[in-house]
Amino acid sequence: MGRESDAKGDAKLKQKGTKLKRLSDRENAGSGGDLIKKRSSKSKEKKNDGSPKQVREVLEPVGSCSDLVKLELQGDFTEKKKKGLKRKRVKDEPIEEEAAFVSERGIKPLSDEEASEGEAQKKESKKKPKKTVKKEEEEQPVTKKPKRSKEEIEEAKMLKMKKKEEEEQSRWRWWEEERYEDGVKWKCLEHNGPYFPPEYQPLPDNVNFFYNGKKMKLSLAAEEVALFFAQMLDHEYTTKKVFRENFFRDWRKEMTHQERLVISDLEKCDFRELHAFHKDKVEARKALSKEEKQAQKDANQKIVDKYGFCLLDNHRERIGNFKLEPPGLFRGRGEHPKQGMLKKRIQPEDIIINCGKESKPPAPPAGHHWKEVRHDNTVTWLASWTENVQGSIKYIMLNANSKLKGEKDWEKYEVARKLKSCVDSIRDGYLRDLKSKQMVTRQRAVALYFIDKLALRAGNEKEEGETADTVGCCSLRVEHITLHDELDGNDCVVEFDFLGKDSIRYYNKVPVIKKVFKNIKLFMESKDPGDELFDRLNTALLNKHLSSLMPGLTAKVFRTYNASITLQQQLQQLTNKSDNVAEKLLSYNRANRAVAILCNHQRAPPKTFEQSMANLHSKIVARKEQLALAKTELKLAKKELKTRGSPDSKLQSVVDRKAAAVKRCEDQLLKMEVQATDREENKQIALGTSKLNYLDPRISVAWCKNMDVPIEKIYNKTQREKFAWAIDMTEADFEF
DNA sequence: TTAATGACTTAGGATTATGTTG
DNA sequence: CAACATAATCCTAAGTCATTAA
Known part of the structure; x- marks a missing residue:
């Protein structure tokens, strides 16, 4: 019940926080400086503190990623043994x-x-x-x-x-069936509803919370939330001011009046026993015997069997996220203003169930009821609720290997292929628009240039103060770019430095054509660092224009298109039919990496990275010594053979053996060095995202067929299920 | 016309399962 | 077989973009 009023409160907040409206854009190029949207420049300080995790040095423009990737060895999965x-x-x-x-x-x-x-x-x-x-x-x-x-x-x-x-x-070969008429997603849908997380288990009496040094028994609600915090104590973010303040505010809301009177300072709270209790529990779980673990697994499987599937048009389909999100403390990415807030437990009364009219709706937990049961077959979700931290709607939907998801995915790549056929004229178009009289048009042209060349995201506007300060193309601010008339031997270089989705840093220095460069200069004229670069442009305007150029075309299609076409080109360039499988895989991964770099798919360096790198290097050193030794032995043997003068078959074979040893040693050394380079290069690059979301699987399938590489080397089981449609329908001659 | 909402894709980190090694 | 490394899976936040409401 409190939930609803909370949601309202949030909505109100949002309104208040809404940014100044964008002014209309009827002016001509060059005369718009006065109409710039102002933005408090506090945002800019935010950006650079906390030193973004990753820096990518230089990104090659689309289509020229040749030297991106030096070497690739270790392959994605467990290829070798397979x-x-x-x-x-x-x-x-x-x-x-x-x-x-x-x-x-x-x-x-x-x-x-x-x-x-x-x-x-x-x-x-x-x-x-x-x-x-x-x-x-x-x-x-x-x-x-x-x-x-x-x-x-x-x-x-x-x-x-x-x-x-x-x-x-x-397996449902849905891709061989006819599609439904527009908008209809299914005809019948039956499921068992979401799976609820376990109730809160109160702490045992020997585990206590202390306030100001004194033992204090908390009410159930307050205790549960306290435990959320205690569990995270090892994390760095529990030391952050924003996190702590948000947590404390929300925690106090859960307290009884009495508790609230006493607990007024988070610093005086001692969660150590709760923390230890939690850690013990984790340990205990790890220490379970084999049988116990198996029993757990079986129990889990039962839950999956019951809640993990639905019946959609008479086919059993896997649900993606059938478990409700358990309560906890919200942890956004980057400098999120809401980090630490309490994410409340979802009640059946919060949940809307969606299912077929004829089907039996899932039963709510005993003593409860659903918020609503509806039968909307124009959407794909089975259940939804409004989440209390951001006020957004969350859904339970199907797994990626389902028809509903697969069909959409297929469609996505078809749109991208269509773009391929008209991309030239679209490029001509925006290059022409760079000279337009209209300021909006010029801005649109430059934005498109970025989106196409650099695979930037569209960049919707966000409400200030509600989320971390991140941007995409249309929301770039003056502070995010630096212009260099000349840099490192290139003319007209634009240096980008901003935080994108998930607060991942985008850093890149790109030479651009003169017209673009001049336009950017113009856009930046008399603006403050915190002002928008494209003050007349937004994603709606941009997409409206794009869809007029080609049905279904939006900004993100360029990412898909450029990613896929890059993969195809790279594969062609890098692989030889005569290579062995390992070499081919290497090339594939290199091509994949070129795309990941283009799309700026980064990851935090693995925790053990330095260590495992050091291990590898010491192995290399050892091998080098071994090699040196082998070499001197070889030399010695050769000398002996020579001094002997006359041929001596025995000595000769010794020499041969030594030579072979040297060779072997060299090979192994090379292999390890290659692996080291490769690992180093992959340190901050994540290949998975592009593979899963941007690369038309048919390119990979066709490549496998052409190159005689088994598909299992490229896609693991989950991926093969997701891309079953492509694996089934693609011939070797497929071209993106 | 704009702001809000809704539905869906895309994303990296955390957790767990598997495989390797000493 | 424990300890570690790596891959797979899970989790849910954070985007995109069309539609709806004001």
């Missing part, structure tokens, strides 16, 4: 454990293709020590641990494969 196992392992690799929990009549042996696949393989390989991955050759029964009979092994294998076949058969 590869080894790939073809033949089937036959008689012992699969001991397997047989244990699967027991069913078998099916005929796997085709070798199948056998290697996915989990079957993974499981097997982990279970047994695995004799260094057999090379492709038919492995004989080999060692074989005595435990299980051959039949059992066979049986397990068949079982596996049967399961797989079944899975294959039950």
Whole structure:
């Protein structure tokens, strides 16, 4: 009940905080300086403190990413071993454990293709020590641990494969079906509603909160929230002022009147026992026995079985996020003004259920009711609620491998391909517009130039004070760019430095054409650092223009298009049919990385990065020493052979052996050095996002077919499920 | 015409599962 | 087999963009 009033409060706040309105833009170029939208320049200080995690040095313009990536070795998944196992392992690799929990009549042996696949393989390989991955050759029964009979092994294998076949058969090949009429997303939809997180369990009596040094028993509600804070104590952000203030304010709201009177200063709160309690709990969970862990897993599976799926048009589809978000403290990204606020527990009374008219609506938890049950088949969500921190709506939707998501994804790439066919004329258009008399048009042209060339995001306006201060193209401010008439031998260089989505820093120095450069200079004239660069432009205007150029065209399509086309080009450039699989994969990952760099997909360097890098380097050093040793030995042997004068077959073979050792050593050294370089380069680059969201999977599938690379090397199981449509329909001659 | 809302995609970090190594 | 490294999965925040309401 408090929830509703909260939401209202938020809405009001928003109104108040709304930025000055943009002024209309009827003026001509060059005369608009007075109409600039003002923005408090406090925002600018924000940006640079807290030194953004990552800096990317220089980004190549689209389509010229050639030297982005030096070397790539380590491949995405567990390629190496898979590869080894790939073809033949089937036959008689012992699969001991397997047989244990699967027991069913078998099916005929796997085709070798199948056998290697996915989990079957993974499981097997982990279970047994695995004799260094057999090379492709038919492995004989080999060692074989005595435990299980051959039949059992066979049986397990068949079982596996049967399961797989079944899975294959039950897969809904929606991409072969006709689409629904506009707007209709489904005809029948049935599900069991969301899964609620467990109730709060009160602390045991021996775990206490202390205020000002005195033990204090908290009410249930206050205790729960206190525990949220205590759990995070190891995190740096619990030391941040904003976080602490937000937390404390919201915590006090949960307290009883009595508690509120006493607890007035967060500094005087001692959560240490709660913190320790939580840590112990985590430890205990880790220390569970095998059986207990298995029991947990089984219980979990049951929940998934019941709540994790829905029935959509008579097909069982996986739900993406069927578990409701548990309560906790909000942690936004970057310098979020709302960090630390209490994210409340969601009640059934907050939830709107969406399902088919004819279907039986899910039952609310006993003693509760849903906020509403509706039957809207023009949307794809199964349940929704309004979240209390930002006041936005959250949804329960289907998994990425579902028809609903897949179809949309496919469509997205089709739009991007359509852009390919008209991108030239669109480029001509905005280049022409750079000289327009209209200020808006010029701004639009420059913005488009950025979006196209640099793959910037559109940059919607955001309410100040409600979220972290981040920008995209249209919302760039003067403070985010620096102009250099000349820099590092290039003319007309624009230096970008701003925080984008998720407060990831975008840093780039780009040479641009003169007309663009001059325009930017013009836009910046007599503006303050905190003023918008494109003061006449917004995303609505931009997209309206784009959709008039091509139906379905919006700013983000350029990102998709440029990402995919870059992958295709890079793959073509980098791979040779004659390469071996490892080399091909290397090239693929390089191409992928070129895209990730283009899209600025960064990650925090892995926690263990420095360590593992150091390990690798010390290995390299060791190997170098070994190499030096091998070399001197070789030299010695050679000398001896020479002094002998007459040919000596024995000595000769020694020399040969030494030479081979040197060679081997060199190879290994090279490989490690390559790996080191590669890892170093990938330190801050995340390949996953582009692979999942920007690269038309059909490009990859076609490449695999052309290059004789198994698709499993490129996509893991989840990814193969998501891209099943592409894997199924794509021929080798596909062109994006 | 603009602001707010709604629905959906995109995103990186945290957590968990798996695999490797000493 | 413990300790560690890496990959997969989970989680949910933060964008985009069209529609709706004021």
